[in-house]
Amino acid sequence: MMVGTLRALAVLAMMTALAGCIDHANDPVLLAVGVPVNPPAVAHGLCMTDGNAMYREARRQYELRAQLTGYAEADELEAETIARAAAHRQYVACLSGQGYRTLYAD
Template sequence: MVVGIFRALGVAAMMMALAGCIDRANEPVLLAIGVPVNPPGVAHSICMTDGNAMYGEAKRQYEVRAQLTGYAQADALEAETIARAAAHRQYVACISAQGYRTLYAN
């Protein structure tokens, strides 16, 4: 029984130590505007998923456009720039629909 308690305390201590390793340096601060629909963590997760989906879709559409216009190979840097911009626009639109405004620390 004592061994089980120490084992549980060890697991809890390891989980707490590893929780401090999560990098949140590039996450924006969410300022509530009015009455938010969801808590900030939930809204961020939902909108990050939307932004990631938009990123993939924008890259796919760029490649399709490059094929339709006859370019043999799409420009990777331009595709990345367009996809990142589309993902950011989607994130900002989603987060504002959730009742927040983003504040980025530069």
């Protein structure tokens, strides 16, 4: 019984220590425009999920277009650029729908 409690406390302490290691330096500041639908943390999480899905879809579509046009290998840099741009557009559009505007620190 005592060992289980100590083990649970050790896991909790490790999780607390590791939670401080999350890097939010490049996250945008969400500026509320009007009346937001969700709190900023919830909106960011939802829209990151949408952006990640768009990234994967854009990569898949690029590879399919490369196969259809007869290129043996897709250009990795171009595929990455197109996928990142599509993901960013989706993220910004999603946040706009949630009632936020993104501000990035340069």
